[in-house]
Amino acid sequence: MRHMAPQHQIRADYDARTIVVYQAYAPAIADAALRAGRFVAPFSFQRMTWIKPSFTWLMHRSNWARKPGQERVLAVRMTREGWEEALSLAVLTTADPAAVAQAAVHVQWDPERSPRGAALNHYSIQVGVGRHLIRTFTDDWVVSLTDLTPHVRKAASLMQTGHAAKAQRLFPAERLYPLPGALEKRLSSGG
Incomplete structure (x- = not known):
């Protein structure tokens, strides 16, 4: 099994059956979802939703849950089977624009962030579920x-x-996520 370049590896909090991804929402969306135990309106089922397995990347993106509309951070535990199915349908956002427009799932790699927000020299995956x-x-x-x-x-x-x-002790433990070889190839080259 060939391994993705170290700068493009998925790091995540996962177990044998599930993986945790993070999203930041407005309070109305988060409260409704938490009450129902699943996503319900006002969550939008009509637009792409982006999921991220990197806690520190989402902290950078949401400014530690201080950006308007991103004041609530949810850990979304999903099946690894679903995660890998999404990745198997993914097209890199850097691919041909026509292919990206048709894709059910988008993937982009953005610089991983330190807890203080500095860009690191490896990348974090963001997955857009269409x-x-x-x-x-x-x-x-x-x-x-x-x-x-x-x-x-x-x-x-x-x-x-x-x-x-002390802050970092509150962060979820993330480690290298093992991908099947075909998925590694698809995510690193767009193959």
Whole structure:
């Protein structure tokens, strides 16, 4: 099995059956989803939803849950089978624009971030689940939703007060996610 270049490896919190991805939402969307135990309106089933297995990348993107419309951080535990199915349908956003437009799933690699937001020299995967697959994602692949907002606020406060090591103890443990060889090839070359 050939391995993806170290700068393009997926790192995630996962177990034998599931993987955790992160999303940041407005309170109305997060509250409704947490009450129902799954995504429900006002979550949009009509547009692409982006899922990210990197906690620190989402912290950078949402400014530690302080950006308007991203004040709540959810850990979305989904099946590995669903995750890998999504990846098997993915087209890199750097591919031919016509192929990207037709794709059910988009993948882009963005610089991973340190807890303080600095770009690192390896990349983090972002997976855009298209609207034709969203119901499959929400109804079949999602196993559970957890509100991480209190952890995020505590970690942000620790970071701001110079306690980065204590903050990092609140971060989810992420490790290299083993991909089947065909998926590695697809995600690294667009094959």
